[in-house]
Amino acid sequence: MNEPIANSSQSAPKRSYTFPKEEHLCSKKRIEQLFNRQNPSLGVYPLRLTWLPAPARTTAPPEVLITVPKRTFKRAVDRNRLKRLVREAYRLNKHRLLEAENGHPVALLGILYTGKEKSELPLIEKKLISGLNRLLAEASVQPAP
Numbered sequence: 001m002n003e004p005i006a007n008s009s010q011s012a013p014k015r016s017y018t019f020p021k022e023e024h025l026c027s028k029k030r031i032e033q034l035f036n037r038q039n040p041s042l043g044v045y046p047l048r049l050t051w052l053p054a055p056a057r058t059t060a061p062p063e064v065l066i067t068v069p070k071r072t073f074k075r076a077v078d079r080n081r082l083k084r085l086v087r088e089a090y091r092l093n094k095h096r097l098l099e100a101e102n103g104h105p106v107a108l109l110g111i112l113y114t115g116k117e118k119s120e121l122p123l124i125e126k127k128l129i130s131g132l133n134r135l136l137a138e139a140s141v142q143p144a145p
Helices: 028-034 076-093 121-141
Strands: 041-044 047-058 063-067 104-113
Touching (some): 028 063, 041 121, 104 121
Antiparallel strands (some): 041 047
8 A cells, every 4th residue: 555656757758848048049140041041941830940050960959949020010019929929938948949859950040030910829839849750851851961
């Protein structure tokens, strides 16, 4: 009756659901590299993911840029809310990228909100998961530079 209960947390990998400053893409030079026309991108409405392939597969988190256009959302409060929702969706699901088999081939990642209307977290999260899965599938097919 007093048997010890097996701790299930020991079998699951320790995940970090943080998005620290070191993972934010801030350098203008690196942002220009990311948005070079030769870099691959894919769209999963209302998001567009563009990335700079890494020279070799890695398990380190990529630097991430999240942007919402001022042209579409004139009010800063709307842009900030959408950026906050995208950041939250990425923070909760970045483990899909980091725990990929043999690592992932992404050095820089840009997540652009291209929708014309304000979306809620469940939709953004669903589309981001779909985009990350497609990114891993496409990146595994493409040769690294």
